[in-house]
Amino acid sequence: MNREAFLAQLSSAGYDEIVTATRDPDGVMDLHAHPFEARALILSGELTIRIGDDAHTYRTGDIFHLAPNTEHSETYGPDGVSYLVGRR
Template structure:
């Protein structure tokens, strides 16, 4: 799966029932405090690094890593010194 491109990610996500797929880019050292989304998320980091905190657990994510979040799941995000980009599929 290391060679996955955006179109393939998008096609897979749409086939899984996600209805929106886009790329999100974050600036260096950005911090997003605890929050929720009114949609479920499936994402794949494609550039940079981030730390995702859900409950007591923090994951360090780098290119090729994927994560999911349920609708309304409380989480926080922190991005590395080079910022980060990820592809994200949303199920609204």
């Protein structure tokens, strides 16, 4: 999915806060949760999200969704990651 189509999708779904996040290569964010729902499009790089025993890797063009208060950890690929995220 391209950036413009994703932004239109976020808008129609009521995501009112949209930001671009960039994370450093080979970084890790330990277990945490957000009080908001997040839907994101990977713009470049790679991100692995672990929820419990399940891990999924997202790459350029992939979309991920996290429900509010979902405990998860994040690992960033060798080139880091940049993603466009909508929050509500």
